[in-house]
Every structure is written in structure tokens, then in C-alpha cells.
Amino acid sequence: MALQGKILVFVDLPDGELDETGRGLLSYGGRLAGIAGLPWEAVVPVAPGEEARTDFARFGAPAVTQLNEGAALLDAPAHLAHALSSLAKEAGATLLLLPHNDLGATLAPMAAARLGAALLTEVVSVKKGEGALELSRPLLGLRLAETRSWDGAGSLVMTVPARSLSQVLLATVRPSAPVFSRFAVKEPCAADTARVTGRIPPDPQTVDLSDAEVIFSVGKGCDPATFGQLQELCRLLNVSCGVTRPVYDLGWTGFERMVGQTGRTVTPRLYLALGISGSMHHVGGIKDSRRIVSVNLDPKAPIFPNSNEGYVADLKEILPRLIDLAKNAPGGAA
Numbered sequence: 001m002a003l004q005g006k007i008l009v010f011v012d013l014p015d016g017e018l019d020e021t022g023r024g025l026l027s028y029g030g031r032l033a034g035i036a037g038l039p040w041e042a043v044v045p046v047a048p049g050e051e052a053r054t055d056f057a058r059f060g061a062p063a064v065t066q067l068n069e070g071a072a073l074l075d076a077p078a079h080l081a082h083a084l085s086s087l088a089k090e091a092g093a094t095l096l097l098l099p100h101n102d103l104g105a106t107l108a109p110m111a112a113a114r115l116g117a118a119l120l121t122e123v124v125s126v127k128k129g130e131g132a133l134e135l136s137r138p139l140l141g142l143r144l145a146e147t148r149s150w151d152g153a154g155s156l157v158m159t160v161p162a163r164s165l166s167q168v169l170l171a172t173v174r175p176s177a178p179v180f181s182r183f184a185v186k187e188p189c190a191a192d193t194a195r196v197t198g199r200i201p202p203d204p205q206t207v208d209l210s211d212a213e214v215i216f217s218v219g220k221g222c223d224p225a226t227f228g229q230l231q232e233l234c235r236l237l238n239v240s241c242g243v244t245r246p247v248y249d250l251g252w253t254g255f256e257r258m259v260g261q262t263g264r265t266v267t268p269r270l271y272l273a274l275g276i277s278g279s280m281h282h283v284g285g286i287k288d289s290r291r292i293v294s295v296n297l298d299p300k301a302p303i304f305p306n307s308n309e310g311y312v313a314d315l316k317e318i319l320p321r322l323i324d325l326a327k328n329a330p331g332g333a334a
């Protein structure tokens, strides 16, 4: 069956402008439309600001539709999902694409239920197969991937993780039946009256390292004293703490703090590698970080060629100085 209908790409516009997630999603939506050979358009809850309008043009969004009463509905997800699914029906959309952030992940199942559509979350790669799209998403912390086919029969709601668009999938598993389970359309329920009263940002000390924005990690170049200092620094700056396998093996942290091939794959804005040699097993888990800064006593440590910035220095000197800086910085923790 040939793919038909239209793709709608929902982007939330914090303060009326596109953030990085929105820009990534638009670029993804445009590419997806090209692969599927379907027309597409963007849907927004609020009026786009000046920069957002330029961005929409830059990403080639052929049209941008504002949801009726979208701004007022932002804190009432069930109503927003209702407005979005009504628009999708009117527009003859067969594929609705949302970001896998807190808003998108909340709207997606409700919109799918309203549309009687299949739902596929955290899709990171799309390929054209025989008269169908092959959509893949990671499983088991990126160790496996699951691929589903969408042949255009029925509609599909799908979410894309905000910061994983470039992630490489490690293996592909094809389920034998390329069929999605469908949602039954439910009658309005208690969720319809739920309102968002506030948003609590994740705590960097406890957030899953795969979602952390800034990670300071130590390797075997630390000792109990410098490890304690790293933990203090992470608390002062409110950033996430990671370790290499030998440090995990010492029993100083839980498994969820270990970064690398066997541990977490991470994609932070900043990864600070302290006393880490840079083995392939560790680097494999950090290579998609936006910026890697490393500190090591050995100028030949393999971590340096894998870093954006590197410093030959001793943790015993560096960590106390960083703690002082953190304590005395304007607006800092002191």
C-alpha cells in the first residue's frame, strides 16, 4: 500500500521561539516527509515570534498552523491533545510527529487514543522499505533496536527523542508481524480535567545519566579523597556525577553512574573526564557528547584525541581549585 495523507509536526514554542528540540524536530519532519513522499506542515500552540518564523522558512516548513486556543490549553494536556487530534483529523493527517519531551510524551498517547492511531515512541531512525516506512527505536539502553513498518494503513502518532537524533543504533530486531497495536478511543476520563500546576526540573544528582545535561566523571586517576572532592564539586555546581568501570568496580557508586559500553551511553552538553585514560569501552559511551573536556596526568592519554579540550594536570591540584572557584563564583554556592 502506498503511503498517503499528510505529516503534521507538532513543535512547542517556549516564549514563542523554537528551541533546539523544536529545530531538531522540524529538520527531522522535513527529512521524514522527503523519505515518505508525503506533504507536511508544522503545528504550534502559540503564535510564532519573529525568529521562529525565520526558522520555519529555513527548515522549509510549507505551512505553519496555530492550534485554536493553543496557548490557553498548554497547561491542560488532555484538552491540547483533543485540539491537536481534531486538527489532525480535519487536515487528513496520517502521521503526527511530536518531540519526546515532557509535553510531547504526555500528548502522544492521548492524541493516539483520540485518533484511534498506532503509537510509536522514541523513534530515532526512519528508512523507506517496500511501500512502507521502517521506523526504529532503541531498546535496553541502546543495546538493541526494534524496527516497525508503517505501510500507511491507519494513522500513526510518533515521538522523537529531543537529543538522540544522531544516535547510531547498534542492532536491529524485526518483529515478525509488522503490525501496531491500536488504542481504543476512550470516553473522557479524569485525565481530561488534569491541569499542569508547575514544572519541576530534574535533579542532576539523581537524573538518569542518559538524560543529564552536564556530567563530571572520574576514572581510576582518583583516590578516596579526590573522589569525595568530585562529589562535593558536583553538589556545588548541581551537575551529574559519572564514573568509569574501575571506579564502579571499587563499589563507590551504583551501576547507574557507570558510563561507557557496559554502562550508560550519554549525550550531555558538557562531559568533563577527570583521570580517565580514554579506553574505547569508555569513549564509545561518551562520543556523542556536545563537548568533551579532559584532565589527565599523562599527556599521551588516549582521552585527549577524543576531547575538544584537554589539560595535563593532577586531580589532586585541580579538584580543590575547582571547588574554591565554585564556592566563590558570583551567585555561586558559597
Ligand SMILES: Cc1cc2nc3c(=O)[nH]c(=O)nc-3n(C[C@H](O)[C@H](O)[C@H](O)COP(=O)(O)OP(=O)(O)OC[C@H]3O[C@@H](n4cnc5c(N)ncnc54)[C@H](O)[C@@H]3O)c2cc1C
Pocket (backbone or CB within 6 Å): 218, 219, 220, 221, 222, 243, 244, 245, 246, 247, 258, 259, 260, 261, 262, 263, 264, 274, 275, 276, 277, 278, 279, 280, 281, 282, 285, 295, 296, 297, 298, 301, 313, 314, 315, 316
Ligand atoms: C567488555 C568490556 C566492557 C567494558 N565496559 C566499560 C564501560 O562501560 N565503561 C568503562 O569506563 N570501562 C569499561 N570497560 C573497561 C575499559 O576497558 C577500561 O579498563 C576502563 O575504561 C579504564 O578506566 P579508567 O580510565 O578509569 O582507568 P585507567 O585506564 O587505569 O586510567 C586512569 C587514568 O588516570 C590518569 N591519572 C592517574 N592519576 C591521576 C591524577 N592524579 N590526576 C590526573 N590523572 C591521573 C592516568 O594517567 C590514566 O590515564 C570495559 C571493558 C570490557 C572488557
